[in-house]
Amino acid sequence: AQSVTQLDSHVSVSEGTPVLLRCNYSSSYSPSLFWYVQHPNKGLQLLLKYTSAATLVKGINGFEAEFKKSETSFHLTKPSAHMSDAAEYFCVVSDRGLGGSQGNLIFGKGTKLSVKP
């Protein structure tokens, strides 16, 4: 079965410094992996997705993530944090049933990113 583990429940950075949000996955199949962001009182927004093309995936707002099969990781990074990046971030794997794909998403518990001025 597929699963994701977000290694930090809370990350705090200063504005202008790099962001690293860590995620490890478990999957019996070639996984599809996503990062979603959830701002307070707003809906989930897709940041980026990996679907077995390039291992370095670029997303919106300057975020990117690298798929590392050997480490079963899909960490999210951004070179320079902005105050508007403060939000909850979810690492997500797409569930695939035996013999094919189903498509429902399996979410990690989330990492709350705080950005200090």
Place this chain on the structure above:
Amino acid sequence: GAGVSQTPSNKVTEKGKYVELRCDPISGHTALYWYRQSLGQGPEFLIYFQGTGAADDSGLPNDRFFAVRPEGSVSTLKIQRTERGDSAVYLCASSLRPSTDTQYFGPGTRLTVL
């Protein structure tokens, strides 16, 4: 174009009551998903529709929960005999097709059971 919409945005009910939550997916999207997000947790899958049929309802917690999508567009999540533990944000998402297509989420319905 219009995104996924959900109504109501907030619902407060009493224990034991029946509630219906509505989801309007993006026009043309064949796949529709329901998730539940409890406080401090990531969303958890409830049920997935491909067209009018429920392709996977393995996430529904018990038989008090039921969902329909009679015409392959709008979906309604129905909860009977609500319990305080049902309090959560119920999220709906749609995608053009299932599998690896991007799921677009609605803003959610916050359900509070007193």
